Amino acid sequence: MTDTVTDPATPALELSRVVKSFGAVVALRSGSLRLDKGSIHALIGENGAGKSTLVKIVAGLYRRDAGEFRLDGEPVDFHSTAQSKAAGIAVIYQEPTLFPDLSVTENIFMGRQPVGTLGRIDRKAMRDEAAQIFERLGVRIDPDRLTEGLSIADQQIIEIAKAISLDARVLIMDEPTAALSGVEVERLFAVARSLRDEGRALVFISHRFDEVFELCDTVTVMRDGSYIDTMPIADTSVDELVHLMVGRDVTEMFPKLPADIGEDVLVVDGLTQKGVFHDISFTVRSGEIVGLAGLVGAGRSEVVRAIFGVDPYQSGSVTVSGKALPKGNPKAAMARGIALVPEDRRKQGQVLEQTVSRNLTLAIRHRLAKMGLIWGGVENESAKVWASRLEVKTAALDAETGTLSGGNQQKVVLAKWLATNPRVLIVDEPTRGIDVGTKAEVHRLISQLAQEGLAILMISSELPEVLGMADRVLVMRAGRLTGEFDRSEATPEAVMFAATAEEVA
């Protein structure tokens, strides 16, 4: 929409002190954002800072609990994505959501195709308009082809074409460049600038500072679900932004206990899975906590899945206590003493419909069984020990695990693996979605385990957690190890740079 109708000085979109929580977890404490017409606005923050929640509220996927939301000066409240769309807001997600079985043209116009008599879709008009939009964007995509098989970059162009055909006033792009090559990024930026020059407001969410500085006019920083600051991009620097993003003290929350660091337990050498991660080498020693930091999608979970044998790898080796581990064999990995507490505890870590005691003994059922059967009290006996040791708060051991809080579920998963007497414990995002109190308990537990001589590899996207807990910090970016820091050298800035900085070509 051009600015002839409304005053260009009125912000295109304004959110102030917006709150959103899911049960006990507060995803957005106080989100604010003010978008000017004809400008590109960067929204930055660490993983979990609340950017996505904010975007989903704007998109009509979530409803805010409190706070103000104005569009062109008018207060709005969206119950559905359709309403947000009708108000002229288009959101382009990191993973475009298109219909693979339909043509490019149909994907652009689905739900609002031009119609003629009897409500018949005017295919020719639709196709011509699609071709026209592509011409204007200067891209070559066949409007008649199926969407299936298109690159992520082309799919994003289709999403943008959709936004243009909607005549969107506000266009939000959530990490659009994460999967793009250099040329594709250039093309996307050219499109973004031409949309800005037409008077639309754009939001660009990115972790790449070079792109933020190249493309954007204004920047808003978020941290811990709260608005921190907004400033013109010309008045700031990478250093300042990084400081604002992490800017908090590594507090007492992380009771790191001193532990004796012993011999190498887990040795990973040159691990490569084509297109996912490359040449990953590191060691974890007994009594040591190694933090694996990086952005979501850097390939960290994939590496540990490969180590544990769930995913294959093409080259490299994994050694536990001096003996090579066969690849692609989780059973062998468990037998050698590796335990993996996965990222998604609800899906991969436990059986929610089963009782607490059954979940607690899930990994040691062979050991508990006599003559192939698990007799009477054995299960509960073992479960009782672990539940009390980890202080699992549950009404009863025969309650369904699904009824426990997130933190207690995580303890159940941890206990399940600890019961196997592991030598290496791999935890993937151990405290995601857990309230602060339980978080500290999980941290103390991990620290204790290291003290008892376990080798611990901890993936975490929360910088303070990594810095507070780890003896050594490894950083991954785009499938490669890009940094290794001792506890003493690991500053938030250094780790953030290693996780985000562009490679020097």
Add this chain to the structure above:
Amino acid sequence: MTTTAAAPRRSALGVAGDVLKARETGIVIALVAVVIAATAVNPTFIFSGDGFRDLLLTPSLLMVVALGQAVVIITRNVDLSVGSVVGLTAYMTGRLFIDIPGIHPALVFLAGIALGALLGLINGALVAFAKVPALVITLGTMYIYRGINVAWTGSDRINASDMPASFRGLGTQDVLGIPLLTLLAVIVLVFTAWYLRNLRSGRELYAIGSDPDAAHLYGLRVTRRVLAAFIVCGALAGLAGVLFAARYGTVSSNAGYGWELQAIGAAVIGGVAMSGGVGTVWGAAFGAYLLLTINRALPIIGIQDFWQRAVVGILIIGAIILDRVLALRQHRRLVAAREEVK
């Protein structure tokens, strides 16, 4: 390569090429091959008044049911209850003629379609609002509807003499040598195909089946559309039930038994993907013809009774493998096309 945006309108040759490449063409070729083979062994298969009539008439009813089934499958759902709906509406048709003497056949048609639509509405509401997979819900209603049918019918049966000749004539009359029932079925087919291709709500059914989450993000009214698909499917099964009574004259409590699986088989053979978003009702219609024509042709060709069912199974699995192979080839071609444009 020139930009495709400037490409000229497709030539007649191009359109012919598209027809040749279409999935439906393969089914028609298979159908013709079966008919030729059966006719070669026994010329009366087609070259006799009854032979030609049967060829067209027998699959007409299943075709109507398969159309509705295809509409539901396109939305990534399935309706196992259609056979039971056919049974219930067929019996109700007879009952109406017995209990209300002199009732106009048009009213009976409306009643059958309405009952089918109602039963479809129940399926759709359970699927759309209870968020339970359609397979489970309609497995349940399949038994429930059949149970109601059995309780209502008992050991009773409707006989041809219970229904007026004008109504039964529907099952026997021809127009220009084409059975009236077949014409009716084809009219429904053409209308459904037009709807799915040309109306927004029709296209949205494909979108929903192709990716339900994306459909939600697009702001499409997913619940309403899925509900509508089930109602259409039920209504078509209801129509087939009325036609069943007209064609066979005799209706017992197991009318339409097993039709749900034949209808699904027909849709799958015709290229309607169980994963949703792909296929046309033309394919499902040709699938119904191929399925039932093979059933009739196999004994003539001299294939043993035992193998006849196996052949149907092979046909279904073969169709799925074919679709998979075509999909993989298409995927590679589309990826290659993308590289080429750059």
